[in-house]
Amino acid sequence: MLAFTVRRAIQAVGVMIAVGIIAFSMFRFAGDPVNQMVAIDTSAADRAALRHSLGLDDPIPVQFAHYFVNAAQFKFGVSYQFRQPVASLLAERMPATLELAICATVLSMVFGILMGVYSALRRDSLLAKIFQAVSLIGISLPTFLIGILLIYLFAVTLGWLPSFGRGDVVRIGWWTTGLLTVSGLKALIMPSVTLGLFQMTLIMRLVRAEMLEVLRTDYIRFARARGLTTRAIHFGHALKNTLVPVITVAGLQFGSVIAFAIITETVFQWPGMGLLFLQAVQNVDIPIMAAYLLMVSLIFVTINFIVDILYTVVDPRLRATISRPA
Amino acid sequence: MTETAVPQQAEPSAPRPRAAPAGWLGRALDSDVFYSFRRSRLTMIAGAVTLLFFLVAILAPLLAVQDPFDPAQLQLMNSRIAPLWTADGQSPFLLGTDEQGRDVLSAILYGLRISLAVGVLGVVFAGALGILLGLIAGYFGGAVDSLIMRIADVQLTFPAILIALLVNGVVKSVFGNRLDAASTLAVLVFAIGLSFWVQYARTVRGSVMVEKNRDYVAAAQLIGLPAPVIMLRHVLPNTMGPILVIATINLALAIITEATLSFLGAGMPDTMPSLGTLIRVGNNYLFSGEWWIVAFPGFSLAALILSINLLGDWLRDALNPKLR
Numbered sequence: 001m002l003a004f005t006v007r008r009a010i011q012a013v014g015v016m017i018a019v020g021i022i023a024f025s026m027f028r029f030a031g032d033p034v035n036q037m038v039a040i041d042t043s044a045a046d047r048a049a050l051r052h053s054l055g056l057d058d059p060i061p062v063q064f065a066h067y068f069v070n071a072a073q074f075k076f077g078v079s080y081q082f083r084q085p086v087a088s089l090l091a092e093r094m095p096a097t098l099e100l101a102i103c104a105t106v107l108s109m110v111f112g113i114l115m116g117v118y119s120a121l122r123r124d125s126l127l128a129k130i131f132q133a134v135s136l137i138g139i140s141l142p143t144f145l146i147g148i149l150l151i152y153l154f155a156v157t158l159g160w161l162p163s164f165g166r167g168d169v170v171r172i173g174w175w176t177t178g179l180l181t182v183s184g185l186k187a188l189i190m191p192s193v194t195l196g197l198f199q200m201t202l203i204m205r206l207v208r209a210e211m212l213e214v215l216r217t218d219y220i221r222f223a224r225a226r227g228l229t230t231r232a233i234h235f236g237h238a239l240k241n242t243l244v245p246v247i248t249v250a251g252l253q254f255g256s257v258i259a260f261a262i263i264t265e266t267v268f269q270w271p272g273m274g275l276l277f278l279q280a281v282q283n284v285d286i287p288i289m290a291a292y293l294l295m296v297s298l299i300f301v302t303i304n305f306i307v308d309i310l311y312t313v314v315d316p317r318l319r320a321t322i323s324r325p326a
Numbered sequence: 327m328t329e330t331a332v333p334q335q336a337e338p339s340a341p342r343p344r345a346a347p348a349g350w351l352g353r354a355l356d357s358d359v360f361y362s363f364r365r366s367r368l369t370m371i372a373g374a375v376t377l378l379f380f381l382v383a384i385l386a387p388l389l390a391v392q393d394p395f396d397p398a399q400l401q402l403m404n405s406r407i408a409p410l411w412t413a414d415g416q417s418p419f420l421l422g423t424d425e426q427g428r429d430v431l432s433a434i435l436y437g438l439r440i441s442l443a444v445g446v447l448g449v450v451f452a453g454a455l456g457i458l459l460g461l462i463a464g465y466f467g468g469a470v471d472s473l474i475m476r477i478a479d480v481q482l483t484f485p486a487i488l489i490a491l492l493v494n495g496v497v498k499s500v501f502g503n504r505l506d507a508a509s510t511l512a513v514l515v516f517a518i519g520l521s522f523w524v525q526y527a528r529t530v531r532g533s534v535m536v537e538k539n540r541d542y543v544a545a546a547q548l549i550g551l552p553a554p555v556i557m558l559r560h561v562l563p564n565t566m567g568p569i570l571v572i573a574t575i576n577l578a579l580a581i582i583t584e585a586t587l588s589f590l591g592a593g594m595p596d597t598m599p600s601l602g603t604l605i606r607v608g609n610n611y612l613f614s615g616e617w618w619i620v621a622f623p624g625f626s627l628a629a630l631i632l633s634i635n636l637l638g639d640w641l642r643d644a645l646n647p648k649l650r
Contacts, residue, residue, distance in 0.1 A: 015480050026496055136639075140632040142582045144589045145624050148609055156613060163613075256485040263487070266590055281495040281592055289495055300483050 005309060012305045017068075019297040023290035024067045027077070028060075076291035081283045086291045090273055095175045096166055097272030100264070101257045103188055104196035109250055112200040116207025117239060120215070131204065138201035143260060147194040147267035154190060162187050164269035195264040199253055206249055210242035244311075251307045255300040362644045372636035379630050383438040390432035391418045395598050400427045409618050422618040425611065430618060433604055434626050440600035441627070444514050445581040449573050451519030452580070456526025457569065461557045463527065464534025475531070478524045486521035490583055493517035494592050507598035514593055518580050525572050533565035567645045574638035578631045585627055601627045 042050075051057055058066070070076070076086035115135075119128035141149075155163035167183030169176040178184025214220065215238055223233045262274035269275070273292060280288035363369055382389060392399045405427040407416050421430040463474040481489065494517045501509075537543065538561060546556045587593035588602030589609075596607060601623050608620030 015483075018480060026492075136635065137632065140578070140635050141628050142585055142589075142631070144586060145605065145628060148605070148612065148620060148624065152612055152617065255483065259485045259488040262491070263586055263590065278491075278590055278592075281491055281498075281590075284495065284499040286499060289492065293492060296488070297484075304483060 004312065008305055008308050012301045015301050016297060019294060020068055020071065021064070023071070023293050024064050026293075027067065027286050027290045028056075028063065071291075071294055076294070077287040079280075079288050080285045081279070082285075086287045089276060089288065090291060090295060091174065093271060093273045093276050095177065096270060097258060097261050097265070097274060099177060099179065100188070100191055100195060100270060100272060101254065101261055103192035104257055104261075105199065105250060105254055107192055108196035108199035108203055109246075111196075112203025113207050113243075113246065115200075116204040117211060117234075119204070120208045120211035121234060123212075135201040135204050138197050143194060143198065143263045144267050146197055147190070147264060150190045150194060151267070161190055163190075166271055191264050191268045191270055194267065195257060195261060198260070199250070199257060202253065203246060203250060207242055207246055210245055211238055214238045214241050248307055248311060251303055254303055255296065258299060259296060359641075359644045363640070366640060368636060369640040372633040372640070375629060375633040376637060379438060379626075379633070380442065382435055383442050386432075386435040386439050390429070390435045392429050392432050394428045394433040394436050397597075421622045422616075424608065424616075424619045430622055433599060434601070434623055437599050437601045437604050437623065438626065438630070440511065440594055440598065441581055441584060441602070441630075444511060444518065444584040444594075444600065445577050447515040448518030448522070448580040448584070449577050451515055452522035452576065453526050453569065453573055455519060456523035457530050457562070459523065460527035460530030461534055461562065464531035465538055465553065465557050465561065467535075471531070474527065478527055481521075482524050486518075486579065487583055487586055489521040490514075490517040490587060491590070491592060493520055494587060498592075507595055510594060510598075514584055514587065517587070518583050521583070522576050522580065525576070526569060529568045529572060530562075530565050533568070534561055537561050537564050571638065571642045571645060574634065574641050578634040578638065581627075581631060581634070601630075 056063070074087045076090075078084065079086050079089060082089060115131045119131045122128050151163045154161045162183070165187060166178045167185070167187035168181040169178045169184055170180045178188055220233060220238060223237050228236075258274075261270075261272060262278055264270065265272045265274040266278055273295070276288060277292040279285070280292070363373070387393070394400070405423060405425055407414065407419050407423045409419075409422040409430075419429050419431070421434070423429055424433070459474050459478075463471040494513060497513050497516070534557075542560060543556060546560050551560075584593060584600060585602030585605070588600050589606045591606065594600040594603045596603060599607065604623035605620055605627070608616075608623060611617075611619045
């Protein structure tokens with residue numbers, strides 16, 4: 001078990017180094033950083049001085065080591081467009097994105113599991129067929145179209161919800177939250193529904209498939225033979241066993257939720273990291289792009305690592321295969 | 327997993343003509359796959375809609391009342407006209423016009439061409455890259471295999487849209503913002519190809535690992551055929567079934583990705599709009615009540631993706647022998 005954990009940890013670090021190399025080469029080779037920073041009339045001598053002060057004339061491996069040490073301390077350089085440290089720009093916008101992503105994930109879990117269980121237990125009912133149709137549409141409609149549709153319906157036509165922004169936010173330390181004000185909560189509804197819909201269809205399909213599989217197993221038949229109530233069988237035995245893969249998928253998907261937030265944040269002008277990243281892509285602001293890539297990868301790799309470890313803790317069968325010499 | 331797409335084993339009494347007609351067309355019409363296609367009405371509708379989209383895209387210059395890419399044909403006099411059936415409608419603008427006097431229907435037809443072209447080329451590029459790497463990894467094994475598959479593993483943790491955005495951003499920063507529309511299209515195909523190759527590589531590698539231990543591969547090796555010939559002529563055809571399913575589902579994903587990139591302003595420019603660009607431009611007029619500028623491109627995109635997804639679902643079930 002310890003060997004497995006260590007091996008996974010080494011793999012995770014390896015992935016981060018690979019992503020670091022990509023981020024560094026983006027930073028270093030995609031366009032000249034000096035040209036991006038100086039005005040057109042800067043003299044060649046000043047450019048050379050700036051180049052030297054940034055360490056851009058060092059050998060490449062030295063530069064990479066330098067970049068890596070800085071990145072490990074969350075120093076990602078200065079944004080070309082905002083002339084501010086990238087780290088503080090990201091930190092300022094991270095609460096908005098995380099709040100949105102967590103709300104979307106919770107929404108998708110709750111409704112996805114409910115709809116999945118229902119459509120597995122009442123397979124032929126009308127409502128289950130409607131859920132199936134909704135899930136197909138949820139997969140087929142691009143995120144931004146869903147956002148536009150919601151804005152047209154609830155903001156333009158009905159005027160119930162705000163169409164952009166985060167509403168009023170409350171500052172707690174360095175964290176800003178919209179969860180404590182009415183306008184903040186109202187502003188959160190449409191973006192989190194938009195962002196969570198795709199995950200919801202995914203979870204619903206997964207729960208349905210897993211439930212159908214589990215309901216066919218012997219221990220469910222045995223539970224019926226023992227005379228347990230249907231309710232206890234469905235929710236105590238069947239659902240509990242489907243939740244392991246569901247939680248895994250939801251955990252692994254959290255990274256993609258943050259990445260997909262780029263689209264949702266653009267549609268709703270949500271002031272998060274995704275909007276910052278998109279502005280960086282449009283304005284070729286490489287330091288922000290590289291830093292965003294590193295941050296998102298760090299989140300991905302950490303979640304992957306935790307899920308891998310938790311999986312072996314939860315599922316004894318996996319432990320057996322791991323401890324067996326390969 | 328649509329219920330409708332699963333071939334039913336009911337009505338076994340329905341007689342099927344067993345006298346196999348000659349030729350590949352006859353064989354195709356008599357195949358199990360075509361039989362299950364005819365059994366599912368939803369799939370037939372989806373197939374017809376997909377075919378229709380491809381047809382109108384190809385025939386766009388004949389069907390459209392103007393060339394929306396040619397600024398000389400646009401007149402500001404005609405801007406923001408409502409669809410024909412409303413009180414303010416004007417012939418010949420069936421679905422109305424946008425801010426620049428561009429006929430919405432013509433823009434959709436031409437935009438459809440761009441969307442489908444990027445989608446199909448992206449899938450072909452991703453497929454070629456993935457199949458090639460999968461064949462190499464599966465056939466040779468060892469260090470090459472673990473290197474390719476490690477890269478695939480790492481890439482699989484990142485969503486395609488993020489990779490496509492990054493590739494797009496990097497290419498733009500290398501070439502500057504002076505790319506013309508045609509090279510933007512090439513960049514999009516490249517970005518989409520790079521973000522979708524993993525699934526092909528994994529599938530092909532899996533099948534190749536099974537196939538390469540078969541006798542026919544040993545026989546081919548014995549008569550001295552070179553490895554590339556064995557891989558392409560003998561092993562590859564036996565792995566095509568799953569590839570076809572992935573390609574169909576990926577076509578929908580590639581079109582969504584292109585539309586999303588264009589919607590985010592990182593894709594096709596306004597001068598040569600795809601469906602995604604049209605939706606981005608139209609979105610600006612949503613608040614002033616000109617709903618048709620965004621509604622019709624959005625509806626076309628949704629209908630196209632839904633039909634392709636339905637076809638993909640059906641194909642997956644039809645080619646899966648376990649479900650027969």
